[in-house]
Amino acid sequence: MTFSRRTTLQWMMAAAALPIARWVPPALAAGEGTPPPFDVIADWPAAIPPPAPAKGYGRDPDLTKPVVPWPLTFTKAQRAMVDLLGDLILPADAQSPGAGKLGVGAFIDEWISAPYPTQLKDRAEVLGGLTWLDAQSWATHGAVFVALTPAQRAELLDALTVANPVARMTAPVQFMDKLRYLFVLGFYSLPEGKADMGYIGDQPTPGDYPGPTPEALAHFEKVIGQMGLAMPKA
Amino acid sequence: MTSGAIDPAGATADVIIVGSGAAGGMAAFILTKAGLRCLLLEAGRDYDPQKEVNMMAPESDAPLRGAATPDKPFGYFDATVGGGWQVEGEPYTMREGTTFRWYRSRMLGGRTNHWGRHVPRWGPYDFKPFSRDGHGVDWPISYDDIAPFYDRVEKMIGVNGGRIELENHPDSPPGCLMPPPKPRVTEMLIKAAAENIGIPVRAAHTAVLTRDMPNDVAPRSACFNATPCARGCTIGAMFQTTTSFLPMARATGRLTVVTDAMVARVVMAGANRAAGVEYVDRKTGMRHQAKARVVVLAAGTCETTRLLLNSAPGGLANTSGQLGRNLTDSTGASFRAYVPALANRPRYNEDGIGGQHIYIPFWLYKEQKNGTLDFPRGYHFEIGGRFGIPPAAALPRVWGAGLKKAVRSASGATISLTLRGEMIPNKDTFCEIDPTTKDRFGIPVLRFAFRWSQHELNQVAHGQRSAHAVFKRMNAAILGPELPPEQLITAGGEIIHELGTARMGPDARSSVVNSYGQTWDVGNLVLMDGSIFASGAHKNPTLTILALALRASERLAAQMKSGAFA
Numbered sequence: 001m002t003f004s005r006r007t008t009l010q011w012m013m014a015a016a017a018l019p020i021a022r023w024v025p026p027a028l029a030a031g032e033g034t035p036p037p038f039d040v041i042a043d044w045p046a047a048i049p050p051p052a053p054a055k056g057y058g059r060d061p062d063l064t065k066p067v068v069p070w071p072l073t074f075t076k077a078q079r080a081m082v083d084l085l086g087d088l089i090l091p092a093d094a095q096s097p098g099a100g101k102l103g104v105g106a107f108i109d110e111w112i113s114a115p116y117p118t119q120l121k122d123r124a125e126v127l128g129g130l131t132w133l134d135a136q137s138w139a140t141h142g143a144v145f146v147a148l149t150p151a152q153r154a155e156l157l158d159a160l161t162v163a164n165p166v167a168r169m170t171a172p173v174q175f176m177d178k179l180r181y182l183f184v185l186g187f188y189s190l191p192e193g194k195a196d197m198g199y200i201g202d203q204p205t206p207g208d209y210p211g212p213t214p215e216a217l218a219h220f221e222k223v224i225g226q227m228g229l230a231m232p233k234a
Numbered sequence: 235m236t237s238g239a240i241d242p243a244g245a246t247a248d249v250i251i252v253g254s255g256a257a258g259g260m261a262a263f264i265l266t267k268a269g270l271r272c273l274l275l276e277a278g279r280d281y282d283p284q285k286e287v288n289m290m291a292p293e294s295d296a297p298l299r300g301a302a303t304p305d306k307p308f309g310y311f312d313a314t315v316g317g318g319w320q321v322e323g324e325p326y327t328m329r330e331g332t333t334f335r336w337y338r339s340r341m342l343g344g345r346t347n348h349w350g351r352h353v354p355r356w357g358p359y360d361f362k363p364f365s366r367d368g369h370g371v372d373w374p375i376s377y378d379d380i381a382p383f384y385d386r387v388e389k390m391i392g393v394n395g396g397r398i399e400l401e402n403h404p405d406s407p408p409g410c411l412m413p414p415p416k417p418r419v420t421e422m423l424i425k426a427a428a429e430n431i432g433i434p435v436r437a438a439h440t441a442v443l444t445r446d447m448p449n450d451v452a453p454r455s456a457c458f459n460a461t462p463c464a465r466g467c468t469i470g471a472m473f474q475t476t477t478s479f480l481p482m483a484r485a486t487g488r489l490t491v492v493t494d495a496m497v498a499r500v501v502m503a504g505a506n507r508a509a510g511v512e513y514v515d516r517k518t519g520m521r522h523q524a525k526a527r528v529v530v531l532a533a534g535t536c537e538t539t540r541l542l543l544n545s546a547p548g549g550l551a552n553t554s555g556q557l558g559r560n561l562t563d564s565t566g567a568s569f570r571a572y573v574p575a576l577a578n579r580p581r582y583n584e585d586g587i588g589g590q591h592i593y594i595p596f597w598l599y600k601e602q603k604n605g606t607l608d609f610p611r612g613y614h615f616e617i618g619g620r621f622g623i624p625p626a627a628a629l630p631r632v633w634g635a636g637l638k639k640a641v642r643s644a645s646g647a648t649i650s651l652t653l654r655g656e657m658i659p660n661k662d663t664f665c666e667i668d669p670t671t672k673d674r675f676g677i678p679v680l681r682f683a684f685r686w687s688q689h690e691l692n693q694v695a696h697g698q699r700s701a702h703a704v705f706k707r708m709n710a711a712i713l714g715p716e717l718p719p720e721q722l723i724t725a726g727g728e729i730i731h732e733l734g735t736a737r738m739g740p741d742a743r744s745s746v747v748n749s750y751g752q753t754w755d756v757g758n759l760v761l762m763d764g765s766i767f768a769s770g771a772h773k774n775p776t777l778t779i780l781a782l783a784l785r786a787s788e789r790l791a792a793q794m795k796s797g798a799f800a
Contacts, residue, residue: 066291067297088634091638114297116305117304162631181626184623189292197622197642198642200584201584201585205459206456209416212422215582219419220419227575232429
């Protein structure tokens with residue numbers, strides 16, 4: 001999978017094929033951590049109702065006509081909230097549109113609705129996180145997240161991306177880690193995201209593999225020079 | 235168990251071949267070419283890469299962006315049909331307290347449709363491990379016996395690669411290999427850093443064509459440097475039996491292929507003679523029998539052994555008691571690092587021929603012989619790292635413009651070293667028939683027991699130190715904590731290099747088959763897959779499976795032509 005099947009798969013494939021890698025877990029020194037800029041921290045929601053039973057695509061789907069067979073989850077309000085979060089987490093800039101505008105929210109919905117163990121776990125984390133985010137928005141500002149001002153949203157997202165959260169913020173921060181990486185995966189696997197990264201590939205190039213460009217080689221020589229390494233022999 | 239009617243398709247076969255993967259494909263090609271009529275029984279469904287592989291679609295066309303799921307463990311577009319770590323209605327079990335993972339597909343061409351393609355030659359030490367360190371057993375053949383078959387297999391399947399020029403890594407004679415591709419920047423950096431601290435890096439041997447391979451029946455094209463190989467290859471650049479041996483064997487007019495034929499047992503004509511096999515039509519559930527002069531089992535290491543265990547009380551061809559024993563997998567462990575010096579490096583196309591272009595062969599044979607290592611058998615590293623989506627661990631915990639900037643910067647700045655090492659057979663690792671569980675066809679299933687020994691754990695711990703030393707030499711940030719080997723090492727079976735369970739040897743007392751895969755007990759019953767390995771070197775096994783199958787098939791054809799097993 002051996003098949004690179006295993007590690008011999010394209011790096012992007014590997015990134016997509018592995019269960020989402022964990023963000024480096026917050027270093028939790030007992031009783032310490034960066035407190036959020038609000039006094040009341042909302043409770044993490046107790047239980048997320050399980051989805052209606054659904055079937056996956058099975059072990060022998062038609063690979064030439066991919067379809068998503070399971071029903072989606074988000075309500076209109078949840079989808080709007082996720083789209084807004086997408087445009088905050090990966091905002092529009094000169095190189096690419098925002099992840100919300102690009103429709104990556106549909107991928108998040110597809111992901112958390114899938115009847116597989118990884119996705120079922122992520123479903124509880126994401127739906128729980130959306131509920132928590134609204135509850136926290138109410139507790140601090142008396143309005144749901146989408147109704148907050150840009151500065152209020154930014155304050156919340158900053159509190160959800162601290163390196164070392166206090167204990168009561170651990171679950172919300174892990175939710176934001178998950179959501180951010182789902183947006184990264186969903187966004188950068190689209191043509192717009194690949195273009196943003198400057199990705200070059202996926203094009204048949206008959207003949208011998210050309211290898212690095214002169215520019216890439218010049219950069220490499222500089223890099224190994226700084227490391228005190230010799231240019232490897234072919 | 236009731237027996238079915240004689241299958242007319244097999245009525246005129248000289249040889250029944252069970253399985254259409256690497257070994258079964260080779261057997262079908264060689265035996266039909268030699269003029270023998272073959273009936274090939276494949277448990278999976280018919281499969282045509284030309285029609286079914288979605289080679290060019292982006293991952294964003296697939297559900298979940300192509301991510302791995304229990305339905306498709308290597309991603310949506312991976313070629314595996316009908317299987318994975320589980321096959322519906324065909325379970326396997328484990329002895330309490332042990333773990334084993336068994337990867338199966340149910341398709342024509344078997345696991346050659348989606349494999350690693352890394353095809354190093356085994357060296358002289360790999361065939362005489364007991365003589366070298368006192369563990370396990372020696373093979374009844376040496377490197378010199380197998381070398382001419384390596385030469386031919388490399389030319390038959392198409393292998394690219396360069397010279398290695400290291401102890402126990404034999405080089406191919408001129409004319410065997412196609413030219414290897416140039417390395418990518420990440421690979422060149424690993425080479426520069428590793429060789430600086432005394433770890434060699436060499437061009438890998440890979441079963442991907444870098445030159446066209448003309449053929450009247452199954453022409454194959456040189457790799458066009460795009461698309462993930464594990465999806466299967468419609469241009470035939472990657473070796474798989476469905477685009478090579480099987481169409482070539484069919485073109486002789488002497489090959490009959492029956493798919494969805496799940497073989498349940500070998501049928502005997504007497505104590506020492508096989509009459510044929512009984513199989514279940516997976517679509518109808520009907521049982522059929524097929525008869526032939528010779529039965530070749532190439533169903534895959536554990537499936538072949540299961541068949542023998544189910545064919546007689548105590549197992550067919552099991553005078554030695556070795557059937558099911560000596561099961562091994564490769565050790566596995568993965569190490570990753572983020573290389574700040576590679577951040578924002580200039581973009582170019584790094585697709586290349588799909589997998590790694592260069593790798594780290596085992597380099598410590600002298601130290602091993604001297605006794606300065608605390609593990610007896612070797613390992614190698616496969617190399618990874620390309621442009622693409624950075625792993626979460628290589629990204630800072632930020633949102634907004636900073637996250638976009640971080641992704642751009644980290645794309646192409648993460649590298650990986652993936653360890654594959656040799657496991658020594660141990661008495662606690664085997665497969666047997668589960669006393670109660672049967673599959674949906676009523677065939678008793680396998681039960682596994684698996685244990686890594688301290689040899690493997692010490693080896694993986696050494697691998698971690700080596701990988702981290704390479705990373706540190708390039709000032710990289712190691713992703714993931716340093717772990718004890720028990721937590722680093724893959725589960726048994728996970729590397730999908732299961733070998734042994736019907737090992738070859740010098741006599742019927744200590745082994746199941748001779749060096750040609752012929753069972754000691756039943757002369758016209760021949761095993762040709764990984765089950766017959768006497769040990770499992772760290773080097774990936776498929777090239778050796780093919781070489782042994784070529785050697786065994788030619789000997790079998792010669793015997794049959796001179797009237798044997800009539």
